[in-house]
Amino acid sequence: MVLKMKTNFDFEIIVIGGGHAGIEAALASARMGCRTALITMTKDAIGRMSCNPAIGGLAKGQLVMEIDALGGEMGYATDIAGIQFRILNRSNGPAVQSHRAQCDRALYSRQMISVILNQPNLEIIEGEVVDLLMPKDSADMTCNGVVLANNEKISSDAVIITSGTFLNGLIHIGLKKLIAGRINEPAAIGLSQKLCSLGIKSGRLKTGTPPRLNGETIDFSKCEIQPGDEPPPYFSFRTDKSKHITQSNCHLTYTNLKTHEIIKDNLQLSPMYSGAIRGIGPRYCPSIEDKVVRFEDRLHHQLFLEPEGLHTNEYYLNGFSSSLPEEIQFQALQTIKGLENVEMTRPGYAIEYDFFPPHQVFSTMESKIVSNLYFAGQVNGTSGYEEAAAQGLIAGINAVLKTKNMPTFSLSRSESYIGVLIDDLVTKSTLEPYRMFTSRAEHRLFLREDNARDRLFEKGHSLGLIKRSDYFRFKEELSQKEKLSEIFRQGRIKIIDLYKGGNQKTISAYDGLKNPKIVPLDHIIYREAIVQFGKELFEKLSNDIRYDGYIKRQSSQAERQRKLDSLQLPISMNYKLLSGLKREAAEKLTSFKPETLGQASRISGITPSDISVLMVYLKH
16 A cells, blocks of 8 residues: 555645544545545554554443444454454343454554545545644634644645644653653644634543563463453444454453552552642543552452454553553562563553543534534543544534535434433533443433444435445345334244243233243244344344333433423523523533533533523523
8 A cells, every 4th residue: 555645735624633533534524525634643553552452342332333333434444353352241131231352453553544545535644733724814713724843734624633642642651751642652742732722721631551461471371261252243234244253362360469569669659649640540441550549458450461463472461551660560560370470562651641621512523612623532531442433423524514514413312322422521521531331321221232223324324424235235134124023023922921820821922022021932933033034133123122111211201302402502692691590500501502402401510490591591
């Protein structure tokens, strides 16, 4: 592959950053017909997995399935680069089960680079963005392009910032500091200052990564083996589900009291505890120093030894994120079972970076302060590849729609995890790295992985992000599911009702799947259905039937919320002039600038009485 040559510097959409958010934003923009530039410091870093080479996990798997259903790339690239696939939470219901895949780090990046290089309408420009092009009229807050470090100016209709941890990035290893956006990669200096000068508020966050280990020096016989699921549970509807791969194993080991003692004795050398780090770290993915201090009563902490790829001996020690000095990390590692003679190929480190609290963007990801400027990914305060990719996709879609003067695109909380993610960001904002959980989604019984396409495929198709052949295949699948549903409605089975004295009666096969209180005596109709229609389709319909009653009970609540979300609030409203609105509420609403009454109702500190005042205003 060769770098595509620039013919001129006029683009409709410019995307800054080649990480997971930038990839989805750029691909969506190009696939929707806009001439797009992806600006990155080096094209070889596109799609690079900065931390764990894994995609998915609890609630994150749902995000990946939804990205895929809207025509995004993350799920398919994961299936290509995956070396181990699992479904988490199998002991619980389908609503909270999630796919997770360990990837070959290098192959994932190569796959994404290949897709971008071969995507029509998309060009790569290597360089660092240090400034934005704005009209000379200081009152016009509209972004019209970017300025590179070499003073080259590139004009565009819209700009999407997806710069990850690179804005004023600062790496900490013990008391040593390195100005970098990622290990051995330069930070982006200058752009943050420009954004702040435009009135956009910024903050500092921190994340970290564990040491990398030489697999040849690990004694895996002392560790617990963790194999993948068979057959591999792939993410993407585009992936051939019959594709067989030889999956790699992960392994489990644990810290111990000796490990904890070494860490505690050297806390003064940790930048987290010496005061060197100002940024707030992730609450749900703490460093090993945090774990030892916060959970002092724990005798051990679980660690996962995960391979970095098929053609490397390097391992990622999940659960041991650290910014202690290199020699202290090494001492602590050698106390762990299986790692007594380990070689550390790279130390763990912490990184601080600039972000922009996300109440400053609309649900389209466009800035509320600067028109035609979009933010997506870690710059909005999120953690994780999946959260970043979801935002990038929505930003790319909306940037295109705005350039074409078309209605904006958004997803509600009741129809997607992506909707939950973005609504949380714009109505609650965040002062710490935001991570998605199933518990954040009040409609999670409906927002399952297995029905992501049912919920979102039509939307992806209407946006032009789904191929016609894939759409026709989807419609055929819906037809087959309807046929199977009718077979179950017509078919009869005998059951024993354990809750009514063990009485025997005959019911429809449909109700047999719907009611968990009965024991089917005759399963032949289900066995034949699996043979005729396939196990995957059977399980999808079974889940729809099983959750149908719960979903109907939730639908009235969702409908009330949809009505509130349909009532638009003027962005320029002066809340301080509204009679009956408390001062605190007026200040919150002025800061957040909610787009709808529904968004206003979800802002922390806004009460039902405040919403009543706003409703009276809207009626008048």
